[in-house]
Amino acid sequence: MLISLKLFVLLVLANGAPVVAAKVFRHRWSAPVDAGRKWFDGRPLLGKSKTWRGCVSGALSCALFALATGQGFLFGLLFGVLALTGDLLSSFIKRRLGLSPSERMPWLDQIPEATLPVLLAMGWGLVGAWSALLIVMVFTLSNMWISPLLYRLGIRRQPY
DSSP states (O other), rough: OOHHHHHHHHHHHHHHHHHHHHHHHHHOOOOTTTTOOTTTTBSSSSSSBOOOOOOOHHHHHHHHHHHHEEEEEEHHHHHHHHHHHHHHHHHHHHHHHHHHOOOOOOTTTHHHHHHHHHHHHHHTTTTTTTHHHHHHHHHHHHHHHHHHHHHTSOSSSSSS
């Protein structure tokens, strides 16, 4: 059960560290991952809200937490990279659907960024399928509940 809590915290870090980094560093290191490129449909590849600052802060925070809690730096780094890859995939899909950056799409906003790294944890032998499913669902539902709270507290720029 403790490993499930650690994995949940890693997901929260991967999701939250970019938000905190944006507050701390403001416009520094805010280059968009897609460099402003557009896809064949004329829409942005990802959007300007997906930055290298966010990718680095999310992956590094996961790596440091995993190191501190005994899972190892490499596991944490890979976990964070996969969580952020899932987030980028969500953004790519949302742009194809015509949604603007930071526009809400429940389930799509959470499931890819939780599922990819939890699959790594399964492959690493840390959790089984039922625990993995529970972690993804708890993260998804708590993210839907906590994000509006963080917005009201002035931590997030969007309520989702």
